[in-house]
Amino acid sequence: MNSPYKCAIALRLEPEIQRHLDQVAKAWGRNWAFVATAAVRDYVAVNEWQIKEIRKALEEAEREDFAKEQQVRRTVRKWRGRKRANRDR
Numbered sequence: 001m002n003s004p005y006k007c008a009i010a011l012r013l014e015p016e017i018q019r020h021l022d023q024v025a026k027a028w029g030r031n032w033a034f035v036a037t038a039a040v041r042d043y044v045a046v047n048e049w050q051i052k053e054i055r056k057a058l059e060e061a062e063r064e065d066f067a068k069e070q071q072v073r074r075t076v077r078k079w080r081g082r083k084r085a086n087r088d089r
Contacts, residue, residue: 011036 013021018032025032060066067075 021032021035025035028035
């Protein structure tokens with residue numbers, strides 16, 4: 001049999017995590033291995049994105065390519081406004 005998978009792993013999960021994993025698998029109509037594989041795939045994708053963004057930020061810092069004070073103030077005002085708007089809801 002020619003499988004697209006290159007390795008198998010064994011996981012030791014806390015009972016509560018295993019229970020949640022089983023619940024998700026049941027809701028999806030899949031087995032827990034399918035759900036665990038999807039979780040690992042998503043985790044790797046998020047971490048690859050974060051590493052890429054961190055490297056980009058470090059390159060900008062090395063070039064001393066920083067935001068101007070006015071840009072920082074504008075961004076702070078924008079986020080403070082969103083925080084207030086969410087609080088008022």
